[in-house]
């Protein structure tokens with residue numbers, strides 16, 4: 001059942017502005033894969049005049065939901081939300097596939113079950129990255145399941161086992177406040193040290209960081225696949241826990257944009273809508289929060305600064321309108337020479353399962369990003385989303401670039417040690433390291 005307020009695709013004026021901005025259309029030039037063509041097909045589906053139902057599914061699926069079309073649209077048509085709404089209708093009509101049933105309702109909905117499965121996987125030699133000598137070519141073996149994308153190794157231990165439920169500021173640091181930290185699946189299972197670094201950076205800024213027990217997946221992947229019922233069940237559980245806190249900080253751009261959307265997910269239920277809206281209003285991105293608090297001064301680094309560039313995650317730039325705060329964080333680090341890459345706000349090509357299901361298009365988009373990174377001359381690419389980190393790491397490995405991919409929090413936490421050592425010390429899953437281990 002679709003419970004979202006209906007968003008009207010007829011507002012689209014067919015002007016075609018979105019075609020100049022859509023990363024998918026710029027690669028494949030298929031009109032039904034860009035907002036203008038898709039909005040028309042969605043209207044036809046609503047009117048029951050679609051000629052080909054299967055091709056319609058492909059059209060809905062061939063979108064990164066990056067939000068770029070909405071940003072350039074003169075009529076501000078929310079095309080990504082219109083697409084997601086259409087996916088919800090389609091799934092409601094057709095039902096979940098067997099694999100959606102298993103993945104969404106059987107695994108993603110239950111964090112403890114997911115943690116158990118991930119924990120079992122982490123025992124396989126080479127699948128986790130503090131687990132002794134990795135098997136040769138393990139990354140390549142795992143990539144068989146991801147359409148050729150190299151999947152980062154699992155962290156061992158996971159984030160929740162690395163940090164205490166309450167991390168106070170170090171003694172002597174004036175206490176400024178208290179936040180709940182929403183790690184999300186990416187930092188819990190794959191980039192646990194980056195998650196711990198963010199908690200450390202927040203504590204160093206005088207913040208008491210609570211990592212509440214029982215938080216689960218934000219639900220974005222499930223929601224975007226069209227399963228609103230399961231996504232709302234996942235959201236409810238997170239909302240119940242997060243309602244107890246005044247401020248929720250996350251370093252995952254995808255989780256942040258999802259948590260900020262929770263209010264809209266319960267438009268048909270006044271009580272739940274109010275509760276969800278209240279949580280959404282408390283959510284702040286890691287970089288935004290640190291800038292608002294006043295960035296801590298980093299000691300002067302006598303060594304020459306290292307060139308760092310920044311990739312804007314779509315879920316931060318286009319879905320939350322945040323591009324300035326991450327750059328302010330980077331400018332504040334004395335060990336960093338910030339260099340802007342061309343089209344830093346262009347999508348990396350992952351888009352959740354898009355990167356696996358539409359591998360060829362995804363790789364063509366990734367190739368443009370890799371060229372921009374190479375041209376920047378940066379040694380480190382910082383970003384603010386674990387999904388982008390995976391895609392950038394895969395690209396750097398594929399193109400043989402000598403760059404490390406890190407989260408901003410890793411550079412922030414290691415500001416006192418220098419950016420270069422930070423990348424190597426704190427990011428065992430970073431590209432160069434991955435590449436070396438897999439070789």
Ligand code: SF4
Nearest residue numbers: 012013015016018073
């Ligand atoms: S830019 Fe907006 S109004 Fe113009 S075709 Fe695209 S979605 Fe429609």
Ligand code: SF4
Nearest residue numbers: 022063064066067069
């Ligand atoms: S959300 Fe992104 S990929 Fe989808 S139509 Fe808009 S610009 Fe293209």
